[in-house]
Each structure stands twice: as structure tokens, then as C-alpha cells.
Amino acid sequence: MKYMNLYRGYEKRKGSIDKKISSIIERSQFIFGEELESLEIELSNYTGVKYAVGVSSGHVGLVLSLLALGFNAGENHSNKEVIVPAMTFFSTAEAPAFLGMKVRVCDIDEYFNMDIKKLESLINKNTVAIIPVNLFGQCANYDAILDIAKKNNIFVIEDACQSFGASYKDIKSCSGKLGDIAVTSFFPAKPLGCFGDGGMVFTNNEELYKNLKQLRHHGDEGTMIHVKLGTTGRLDNLQAGILLEKFKGFDEDMEHRRKAGEYYSDQLKNIVKVPKIAEYNKSVYAQYVIQVEDNRDEIRNKLNELGVPTALYYPHPIHLAPVLAEKLGYKEGDMPVSEYASKHNIALPIDNDILKEEQDIVIDAIKKVLGK
Template sequence: MSLPFIDLKTQYRHLKGEIDARMQAVLDHGQFIMGPEVLELEEKLAEYVGVRHAIGVCDGTAALQIALMAIGLAPGDEVITTPFTFIATGEVVALLGGKPVFVDIDPDTYNLDPALIEAAITPRTRAIMPVSLYGQCADFDTINAIAQKHGLAVIEDGAQSFGATRHGRRSGALSTIGCTSFFPSKPLGCYGDGGAIFTDDDALAARMRQLRVHGQDTRYHHPLTGMNGRLDTLQAAVLLAKLPSFPEEVEARARIGARYSAYLEEVARVPRLAEGNTHVYAQYTLEVDDRTRVQQALQAAGIPTAVHYPIPLHRQPAFAHLGLEEGAFPVAESASRRVLSLPMHPFLDAATQDTVIAAVRQALA
């Protein structure tokens, strides 16, 4: 039998009492949309991240879309981002009529390479949207300085990095607006779709709160054209039950990720941590030669793997109209051919991890 890639069942067993009680409370009061747990969660998330405002939304994609709507992204506007990410990052730009402008990635962190950003800025550039990929924050110090120089907003796609820090500041608090996802497999996950938006800007926060409820400021009064982006109360309840133990899980993720690297750095290119960063290892991703052969060997040994991501965004059919050929972003393209993610979760015990490590070493022998 294969090992679990992400073990949500063990987490539930650890937190069953808290999760069940929180969900039962929602079932008892019956406020399933925008119930009191949503506000409670927002207050606790804002405190954890270290920002003035946290806005719960229906998923991470909606978080990004609402953030772009809040800064006034208009058709034809450009957003600089990475081609090495899940499609949602570029998708939300296109959905609003904007143009994603891709910039290649840093080969060590897989995040947007700041040295390449200024050359991509044009008069139509409205924002920079770095992705804190795999659980490590992008270089926001440099990116924010570039954005300030050119009068641009910075929106963090922190769907994989909730709980990570850069120079002591948490993901979500590193830019104009931070976005995250609470998809079940994320470092902090609910039991369905969920997400959140973070900002210190009072005006942006008020605007984003309206945008998530169809642009409404008071009942049936809509100053803005918005969307249905609300976070379900039941999902907020699950997150509230998980949040107290989340710091311990972040520590476990860092410990397990470091242990993987210690035993695998001789046989594969392991994750590299940038100075000033911590890592939550939403994915533990290494690089290997002949990935298909390695995956097949691991599958035969009962070890599940995943590839995040096999096709860069500029090579996706949905973005074919941008006319970007193979070779446009060589670092991202190389990574897409070589990356491989191993089982990773905070309940991965040493014995099970040793089984994975031994199988990887054998596959790469």
C-alpha cells in the first residue's frame, strides 16, 4: 500500500475534539454564511500574520482576483508575475482583461527573479505579483523597492507559504496585499475551499470586503461590481480549530524538510533556503535527472510523488495568444522538467520518512 502524500487523517485524529466542537457550534446556530466564526477567524489571522486586516474569502484564486480588482486592474493593464506556478496566478489577470507579463525565476528558490523585473515594466504595468512558491517567501525587500520606484502595487500569491517568514515578518504581511489559500492540502487547510487576503491599507481592506459580497456596502446597495467570494462559516470553524496548533506544525514542517535535505543532498538538488527566510514546505520539492524513471521506481516502492509544475504558464494553451515560445524562460522550463515533490506533512514520522529517503536514494543510485 502506498504511503499518503499528505496525511490529513492523522491531523484530524489529533484535533478531532476541537474540530468536531467547532463544526457542531455552527450546525447549532445555523449561520452558515458569514457567521460569527468568520469574523473571529479574521481577527485571529490578522493577529497571527501581523497586519491590520484579514479578509476571509472562498478560495485562494478569489483572493488574488479580489486583490487585483481592489487596485483597479483594467483591461489591457499588465501584471508582472512568474511562469512557474499554478495557473490561478496568471488566470486571474486574464479573467479581468489584463495581461500577465512573465519573468523568469531564481534557480535556487523558484521564485520571481527580482533582477529581471525592471526590464519587464512598461507604461501599462499596474502590479507585480510574486509567488512564494513551495512554502518560501519571494525576495520582497528588493521587489517592494522596485515597485515603490515605479508606483506599482505588490500582491503576494502566498497560497503555499502561510506560516513562512522573511526577516521575521510573516507571509501575507510583506507587500501591499497578501493572499493565501486554505485548500485542504495547504500548510493551514480547511475541509473544502477557503482563502484569505491581508493588508495594512484601510481603504483597500474596505474595498475588498465589499468586493467579496457583490460590491455591497449595506444590504442591497452596491457601489462596486464585485463577486461572490465569501468564506463559508463551516470552513472558518475548521480553521479556528486548527489555528492554535499551527505554529507547532510549522516547526515540524521545517524540521522534516531539513531532515529530507540532510539525507538527500548527496543524490539530488534539494531545496535551498534564501537568507532571512523560513520555509513551511507546502511541498518538499527536489530536482532529479530522468524524472519519469525516478517516479516509476518510487511508485513501485509504494512512494507517491507529484510534479509542481510540469508545464510553465507561458506554454499552456490558455496563454498561447501571448506568443511565448519554448526558451523564453529557460530557468522555469528547466525546473518544470526536473522538479519532483515527495510526501510531506507535519505528521511524517522519522521511520516513514526513512522509508521515503531510502527509496529515493535507491531510485537515484
């Protein structure tokens, strides 16, 4: 068994994907092109957002979003603060830190997302943005976050790198309604993944859209006249073409993924702590993460011996990440919920095409290892 069997996603669309790849190669249209434009239109229509901009990765999307909001490269941003959750992939904090901004960290709640009860106390006159993360495919509490942001006149960037296809109170992730900008990732293991790195940025703001299109191409206004400091941040046309084919049947894939997550929860709820999904959320279970009380590493080793691979999300909360810990000034114990999660989480196999028989193998192994 694989932790994620990504080949099956290709196999069921092999004919159309191979045809698309061949067409792009024959035309040698690798950078920009009709596939990228079509994908941007497809995904903007799907989410209901006005503008979508294909970028080279979710991380680049976060950096470009900050640049587009006016935090220009090459300028001093040391007095500007951005709030991120303690439990997330490093990139969420890395993007503002990369631009010289100060990162403030917020602990998480029972849903693995930013704890809105602790958020407002972190805001001060230097706070310029909040980057909530829809961790493991479930949206954060955006009503509360947007209310706090509006009251304090600060930006919200929806980090939707794990939640494309999810929804919050029937509002789609990446719709542009859950922040000023939303960013998703097409890393191969994501619910909608390409064959390399890729991402997309979404907004309903025309000025931000124009900024993003310039910034992903070295600040070029279109005639090799560079009006901003940007980067090489484009989504390759080849990856866009692959994503167009993989997007066909995407809702069916996500329904399968949700049912797989719900099946795990139903079978394991009396054995381990299963992920809690808010009643107003529809998760895409980008990862299926349980928590065990003790001996996490020993349990993982025993599961591996039984042929069940697992993963960790994440071994270090953001405030204890070695490269940031000293600079941020936090210490162990400052984010107790995130620290507990980092030591007790186990991610189980899940993907768009996981078989019930495979899930039963995982479930039986967990029961055997935990003596249930």
C-alpha cells in the same frame, strides 16, 4: 503511504473540530458569523496586519485584490500589464488574465521564486502590478521587489497561497509589509488547510479593506445596495470554524514541517538537488521539491512501485500553459530556469504530521532507485 496524510491533522483535533462543526450546524450560521470574524481577528493578530478578509479561495482572493486596487470588473484593461513568475500555480496568471489584463512572465531564480535580476527589464509604462509568489513555502526577495515597485509606482500583491506561517527577514508572510495586499489559500493540502476551499486577503490599507469586504459580497455596501461589481467570494463560516480549531498549535505544526524538510535535505543533499532556502527566509515547506538530472518520469514510476507517491509542481510553466501560450506570445526556451524545473522536479511526501519513519522509507527508496 499517502503523498499527504491529511486525516492525521483532523484526528489529533477531532474532538474540538467535531464540537465546532456541530455548534455551527445547530446554530445554522453558515454564511458570515462569529467564527469567520474570530478567524479574521486571530490571523490578523498572528501576522501583525491591520485587516484580514476571509474569502472563498486563494484564486478568488487574487481576483478580489485586483478589483480592490481599482481594476474594476466590466472595464477594458487590455493596456494594463501584470508581471507574474513563470513557475507558479496557474491561478497567479489566471486572475489578471480573467480581468482582461496582459500577463508578463518573469523567469525564476535558484529558490524557485521570481528572479529579481530579470524583473526590472519587464516593466514599462503599462505595468500596473507585480504578483510575486512565495513558491513551495519560501518568500521571494521582497526588498528588491518593493524597491522596484516603489520606483515605478506600481502595486505589489504578495501571492502567499503556499506561505502562511513563513517569514522573510523576520517579517511574517501576510503581514501587509511585503506588498499592498497579501493573499493566502486554505486548500486542504496547504500548511493551514480547511476541509474544502478557502482563503484570506490581508492588508494594512483601510480603503482596500473596505473594498474587499464589499467585493466578496457582490459589491454590497451592507443594505443590498450594490455599489461595485463583485462576486460570491466569502469564506464559509463552517470552514472558518474548522480553521480556528486547526490554527491551535499551528506554530508547532510548522516547526514539525520545517524539521521534516530539513531532515530530507540533510539526507538527500548528496543524492539529488534539494531545495535551496535563502538564509534570511524561514520556509514552511508547503511542498518538498527535489530536482533530478534525467529520467524524471521513470524515477517517479519506480518510486511508486516501492510505495512512495510523488507529485509534479508544475508540468507547464505559465508561459507554456496551453490556454495562455499563444496569447502571451512566448515560446519554449524563453524561460530556461522554469522550463528546466518543470521537467526535472519531483515533490516528495510531506505534511504537518509526517513521521520520521515515513521519511526514511522515502529516502531509502530514492537511494535504491538512483543506486546511491
